[in-house]
Amino acid sequence: MTPEAIMSLTYQALRVALVMAGPLLLVTLLVGLIISIFQAATQINEMTLSFIPKLLAVGATLVLLGPWLITTMVDYIQTLFNSIPGLAS
16 A cells, blocks of 8 residues: 555545535534624623524534435445455555
8 A cells, every 4th residue: 555545545535524524514603603693782691592503503404415415425435445455456
């Protein structure tokens, strides 16, 4: 196994992880920003106020993007398993 192959596999793994985590992190960021603006406007400084909306937003995002996330992961794993015989030689 060459260093180039290892770096290629590492790059692919990090890219898939970023593509899968990106939408969830972006939704959490946007919901947190909206709630922070609401808290600043109303001067409600409750730390737990942002937890439930973020949880619901991430849950809804997982429901909507779940099939795409699973397809992305399955495609990556199939590619990885198919490349194993070529890596051993």
